[in-house]
Amino acid sequence: MRTVRTGFVRRAAVVAALLLPFTSAFAKNTYYQQFGEKAGIRAVVNRFVGYVLSDSRISHYFATTDIPSLKSALTDQFCQEEGGPCTYTGPSMSSVHRGLGVNEAAFNALVSDLIKGMDRQHIPVAAQNNLLSKLAPMESQIVTR
16 A cells, blocks of 8 residues: 655656656557556546545545536546546536645545555556556646645
């Protein structure tokens, strides 16, 4: 199990960026397949959201969230980021998180839950790092305090 600390996402993005050139061309082209395509991504999202909703550190942020819509949007977003045929059409991260007062600790807890979900679905680390490196730049749109 990985431990999430302050600045984790920035470090994860740097590590992932450094490691990506050393992965095979085959692996780069098949991250979507390594996730199990859309069905596998949906399974990761379901686990991830389940962990988030039971995580006392952050579950309150989702008290009024339409969970089926959240799962659908995350599935499309992750699918698109991993090179699948999906298109994320949801709102921007800054508009969704505006006024929530998300801090870095909450963001890191969310990332920890995502990693836990990917680990539980046996997603290869290279594919996990690829997704994390694409999501990491969104931190500045989500963390507002």
